[in-house]
Amino acid sequence: MSSVLSKVKLRPMNQTEVHVARLSPYQLFLTFLRITTSGFGGAMFWARRQLVEKERWLTDREFVEYLSLGQLLPGPPGLNLTVLVGYRFGGWAGALTAVVGFVGLPFLVVIGMGALYQHYGAQPMVQRALAGMSIVAAALLFATFARVVKVLPRRWQPLLIAALAFVAVGVLRWPLIWVIGTLAPLAFLAAWKERL
Amino acid sequence: MARGDLVALFLHSLALWCISVGGPSTILPEFHRYLVQANQLLTNVQFVELYTLAQAAPGPNFMYATLMGWQLAGWTGATLMTLAVLLPTMTFALMLGRMNQSHPNATIVNVIKRGLTPITIGLMLASSTILIRAVSHNWRSYLLALLTIAAVLRTSWNPLWLLAVGALAGMLGVV
Numbered sequence: 001m002s003s004v005l006s007k008v009k010l011r012p013m014n015q016t017e018v019h020v021a022r023l024s025p026y027q028l029f030l031t032f033l034r035i036t037t038s039g040f041g042g043a044m045f046w047a048r049r050q051l052v053e054k055e056r057w058l059t060d061r062e063f064v065e066y067l068s069l070g071q072l073l074p075g076p077p078g079l080n081l082t083v084l085v086g087y088r089f090g091g092w093a094g095a096l097t098a099v100v101g102f103v104g105l106p107f108l109v110v111i112g113m114g115a116l117y118q119h120y121g122a123q124p125m126v127q128r129a130l131a132g133m134s135i136v137a138a139a140l141l142f143a144t145f146a147r148v149v150k151v152l153p154r155r156w157q158p159l160l161i162a163a164l165a166f167v168a169v170g171v172l173r174w175p176l177i178w179v180i181g182t183l184a185p186l187a188f189l190a191a192w193k194e195r196l
Numbered sequence: 197m198a199r200g201d202l203v204a205l206f207l208h209s210l211a212l213w214c215i216s217v218g219g220p221s222t223i224l225p226e227f228h229r230y231l232v233q234a235n236q237l238l239t240n241v242q243f244v245e246l247y248t249l250a251q252a253a254p255g256p257n258f259m260y261a262t263l264m265g266w267q268l269a270g271w272t273g274a275t276l277m278t279l280a281v282l283l284p285t286m287t288f289a290l291m292l293g294r295m296n297q298s299h300p301n302a303t304i305v306n307v308i309k310r311g312l313t314p315i316t317i318g319l320m321l322a323s324s325t326i327l328i329r330a331v332s333h334n335w336r337s338y339l340l341a342l343l344t345i346a347a348v349l350r351t352s353w354n355p356l357w358l359l360a361v362g363a364l365a366g367m368l369g370v371v
Contacts, residue, residue, distance in 0.1 A: 064313050064316055068312035070289075071219070071316060073285070075216060076257070076258040079282070079289075083290060083293065084296075088296075092290075099286065103256065103278070103282070106259055107278060114263050129366045132366020133359050134331045135337050136358050138327035139328065139342075141324040141327060149317055159314070162315070165317075190311065191307045191308075191311035194310070
């Protein structure tokens with residue numbers, strides 16, 4: 001595992017800072033529709049794949065920044081990311097079509113699944129398939145982490161804050177709200193000192 | 197479901213999403229308290245089954261609210277519970293987006309973005325390891341996770357195939 005990670009870190013940064021200035025609402029609709037329809041087990045992996053790798057609208061750094069803002073704002077982080085990216089590239093109309101692309105189809109699918117479930121109950125075969133898929137989905141999230149970890153500045157403060165967030169939530173399982181409430185002020189202070 | 201109860205549920209959800217910093221799972225316990233314990237609108241088993249079903253569907257994971265709304269009051273319930281997510285989320289995100297657009301170099305937004313980046317990355321690692329541990333039941337599950345990570349980082353295979361492999365391995369009882 002560590003060898004895979006170190007190779008990723010060593011890969012040269014070949015992305016320029018800004019790729020596009022403005023996109024049509026239809027383009028935004030289509031892209032967020034793509035993200036959401038492949039988004040089994042969380043949209044994070046697919047959002048990065050589409051926005052950073054395929055369309056090249058965002059760099060890895062910008063992606064993590066939007067994700068961070070999305071986590072700070074109330075509401076689902078994935079939806080916040082959709083609104084922020086839609087608004088940046090397409091204004092009000094872009095934000096609206098991005099949200100419709102992101103939410104529209106899953107809305108119908110989840111209700112369809114609910115209706116099927118009421119009629120047929122849970123099939124063991126389907127449940128086993130879902131269990132297998134959820135392992136892959138969890139691994140995809142780890143791969144996303146391995147890709148974006150390279151945007152961390154090579155200084156001890158950000159690295160320490162990332163490590164503390166991981167240990168507090170991932171190992172000690174402390175409530176997220178307390179962890180962010182404690183770490184965010186420290187992180188802002190560190191970023192404030194580094195702002196130049 | 198009576199119209200008054202539905203309106204009350206909509207307003208309660210609206211308030212909940214306004215304070216749901218950190219994602220849809222943070223307010224799940226409060227939904228459980230409101231729907232199952234306080235108002236007996238859903239049974240405990242129904243609540244868990246609807247949540248699991250929504251997690252299995254493609255798309256964002258706040259769809260559990262949509263599905264519970266549908267269970268309680270059909271299309272009206274599903275629409276209202278979804279609007280309760282969309283309205284506050286879009287309002288706050290658009291406000292921030294406008295601020296970011298009109299003052300792209302505002303120190304405060306940049307400090308927030310730069311400052312939160314390490315936390316977001318640390319939490320991403322935490323979520324993925326928690327999830328991998330929660331869904332893995334034997335060494336073959338961990339092997340599947342490891343192979344998936346290697347395939348994503350080293351090859352350009354479409355990850356949908358990896359999900360299909362996972363589904364197959366699950367059906368065959370391998371993982």
